[in-house]
C-alpha cells in the first residue's frame with residue numbers, strides 16, 4: 001500500500017522539527033501527514049493509511065467530516081473567529097448541547113481549550129470545595145497509578161505514569177496515587193487497597209478533597225471493577241469528596257456508550273472532556289454539579305481562547321453528527337468483532353500478548369517479554385512499525401512503559417474496513433514475533 005518509506009522529503013521535515021521543536025517529538029512512525037479524510041490519512045507522496053489512531057482518540061466523527069468543516073468555514077466566513085469572553089451564539093449553543101448529553105444533575109459547563117486545562121480546573125474546583133466543607137487541610141487529591149490527566153502542574157502529578165513522575169518539578173505532597181485496580185498489572189482490586197494507599201501517605205477522607213480517575217484507563221482500555229467504583233462513590237459521598245471522571249479520551253461514544261462511566265452505572269460530580277468533543281479543534285470542558293461549579297466568580301475560569309467560536313461551531317456540528325448517525329451505536333456494534341480478532345491474536349501468541357481488553361472501538365494488546373508479565377516496548381514498537389509499512393497507522397506504543405498496542409479507529413469505520421485492518425494487524429504480529 002505504501003511507497004518506499006520514509007520518503008526523503010518527510011525526513012527533511014522531521015529534521016526541521018528535530019532542530020526547532022524537539023520536545024514535541026515522540027516515537028511515532030515517520031509520516032508527515034498531508035491530508036486526512038474520514039478513516040484515512042494521506043501523505044504528499046501517494047501513501048494512504050487506514051487510521052487506527054483517530055489522531056489520539058480525537059476524530060471520533062471521522063477526519064474532516066464535511067458537515068463539521070462546513071460549520072467551521074461558515075463560522076470563519078461570518079467574520080467572528082475570536083471574541084474572548086464576549087457572549088456569542090456559538091458558545092451558548094456549544095454549552096447547551098454539551099449539557100444536553102450530560103447526566104441529570106451535571107448541567108453546568110466550563111468551556112476550556114485542552115484536556116489538561118480541564119483536569120487542572122477539576123482539581124482546583126475539588127480543592128475549593130474541600131476547603132469550604134472541611135477547612136484548610138481538606139486539599140488532598142487522589143489519582144491512580146498509570147493514569148494520565150495532562151501535563152500542567154497538578155494534572156501531571158495526579159497522573160500516575162512513571163514517565164510523567166520523572167518530570168515533576170514542583171511536587172505537591174497532597175497529590176497522591178492509589179493503585180489502579182485493572183486486575184492485570186494490578187491484580188489486587190479490593191477497595192481496602194485504595195484506603196491503605198491514602199493512609200500510607202498520612203491522609204484520611206477528612207483531608208481528601210477530590211478523587212480523579214480516567215473512566216477507563218488509557219493504558220488498556222482498563223476498567224475498574226463495578227463494585228470498586230460503587231464503593232468509591234459511597235466513600236466520596238461519606239467524606240464529601242468530589243469525584244471526577246476524566247473522559248478526555250473515553251467520552252463521546254468511544255466505548256459504545258456516550259460516556260464511559262455509564263459502564264459502571266455510577267455518576268461523578270465532575271466530568272472532564274476534550275478530544276472527541278470537537279473532532280479536532282482545541283476545545284475541552286468541565287461539566288459538573290452546580291454547587292461545585294459555582295464556587296468561583298464569573299470569568300475566573302476563562303482564558304484567551306476558551307470557548308472560541310470556530311471551535312464551538314465545530315463541537316456543535318460534531319456532537320450532532322455523533323447523535324444523528326448513532327456513532328456510539330456503531331462503536332457498540334463493531335466492538336465485539338474487534339475484541340474477537342484481538343483475542344485470536346492472543347491465542348496464537350500467548351507468550352507475548354499478555355492481556356487484551358476492549359470497550360467499543362478502543363482496544364489494547366499488552367505486549368510482554370516472552371512468558372513473563374513484564375512490558376515489552378520493543379516488540380510493541382515493531383508491530384506498529386510493520387503495520388505502518390502495510391498501510392495501517394497506529395499511535396506509537398502507549399501505556400506506562402510503552403508496551404501497549406492501542407487500537408482506536410474513528411467511530412465512522414465500517415465493518416469491512418475494520419476487518420481489513422485486523423488482517424493487517426494479524427500479519428504484523430505474526431511477522432514481528434517471528435523476528436521479521
Ligand code: PMP
Nearest residue numbers: 114115116148149150246248249
Ligand atoms: N486526560 C486524558 C485521559 C488524556 O488521554 C489526555 C490526553 N492524552 C488528557 C487528559 C490531556 O489532554 P490534552 O492533551 O488535550 O491536554
